[in-house]
Amino acid sequence: MILPGQIVEGVVTGIQPYGAFVYIDENTNGLIHISELSDSFVRDIHQYVQVGDRVRLKVIDVDQDHHQLRLSLKAARQQTLRRQKKQARMVKLPKSTHGFSSLAKKLPEWINQAKKENQHD
Template sequence: MEHRVKTGDIIDVTITGIQPYGAFASLPDQSSGLIHISEISDKFVRNVENFVHVGEVIRVKVIDIDHTTHQAKLSLKAVHLAKRKYKRAYKNQREKIQETPLGFYPLKEKLPEWIAQGVIKEEE
């Protein structure tokens, strides 16, 4: 017998069925679980089939287990959010910003001119 999954485990599951409220999955220990529609993505999910398909193997996080029915509550978004957080931590956001050597000085110089143009247009 394979080892039982525990809450907090990140495992590969096979999607066995799709309903409007979520997707059913088969776990490695031959138990089953549900990925509720609210646990599929951090964005709005109109159709579960846009994210998973029957027969597909995906990585999910076990968020709870009902020990009386041996049903697991699974989360796809928990795995994706963790990946995204680590990717952002290593990106250097400053590379995208191109600073001018003069800073805001050119804007300060043009501001009176722009204000005058705005006043003239309003009076016309």
Template sequence: MRYRIGMIIEGRITGIQPYGAFVSLDNRTQGLIHISECHHGYVDNIRNFLKVGQMVRVMIIDIDEYTGKISLSIRCLEKAFDFSREKRRPGFNHRKYWTNKHVQEGFKPISKRMSKWINEALEDIEKKKKKLLTRY
């Protein structure tokens, strides 16, 4: 079977390390589920989610064309956590974030300072040139 990115296949966990789990896809092919790809959210210990010998359904998310290493993900197949349905505490329903949508500045502050920055950079270059020339 020729493996391709995006394929969803089943495999058996053959080994677990702190950084991820090795999955046998067939008799000759193995892939790795990195700890960050085993579950949505923070995973403290991968052994809390996966066990050696367990059958898992995984998605191929990357294949290194030079080494042939296959990166797998269970997280891609999980339903993402819906933050909009999260129960909120009373009084904390409206979070305020600062935005600059009413400020009509754009790139003006940068353009005002650009010539000064260019001059400072040119001066630094000249100082470095002089230092190099005085060394030799």
């Protein structure tokens, strides 16, 4: 059972001025309204999808009686971008055996250098 909020894959089967029709499975079809293709103005739907394109979409609403979905291309892309940004933030650094010892060794040298510079000012 498909629920709102899920990410689904489908194939674009038709394009109209108001949106694109998508085949999800033998029992389910959906519509990507033109307003759900992009955050910016969509002049031509064909710039975003073509008949035959395989697309990842977020389910906005489900009509269980008619097995039809309201779908969003832009919401699925935003969710993917958020996941990629989160993964990028979680970069693992290589373990260091030195820790702060390098800084501790250099600190007295830097302090002396700063004192000399302050004496000349």
